[in-house]
Amino acid sequence: MSTRAMYLNDLDRLTTEMMEYICxxxxxxPEMERDEESLAELCDGCGMGEFLCNILSHEGARTNETEKRS
Structure with missing residues (x-):
C-alpha cells in the first residue's frame, strides 16, 4: 500500500470517528426523535456529511499535488 493510500485510510478512519462522536x-x-424513520430523515439532511466530503476532497487534492511535486 502506498504512503498516500495509508494516509487517506488514516484520514478516513479519523473522520469516521469524528462523525460518530458528533452524531x-x-x-x-436522537433525544428529540423517538421514531427511527424521522431521525433518519433528519440525519440525511445534516450538513456534517457535506462538510466531511469537502474536507476529504480538499485533502485528497492536496496530497495529489504533493505527489506530483515529488
Whole structure:
C-alpha cells in the first residue's frame, strides 16, 4: 500500500470517528426523535456529511499535488 493510500485510510478512519462522536455525543436530535424513520430523515439532511466530503476532497487534492511535486 502506498504512503498516500495509508494516509487517506488514516484520514478516513479519523473522520469516521469524528462523525460518530458528533452524531452520538453532540447531536440533539436522537433525544428529540423517538421514531427511527424521522431521525433518519433528519440525519440525511445534516450538513456534517457535506462538510466531511469537502474536507476529504480538499485533502485528497492536496496530497495529489504533493505527489506530483515529488
Amino acid at each position: 452520538d455525543k453532540l447531536c440533539r436530535y
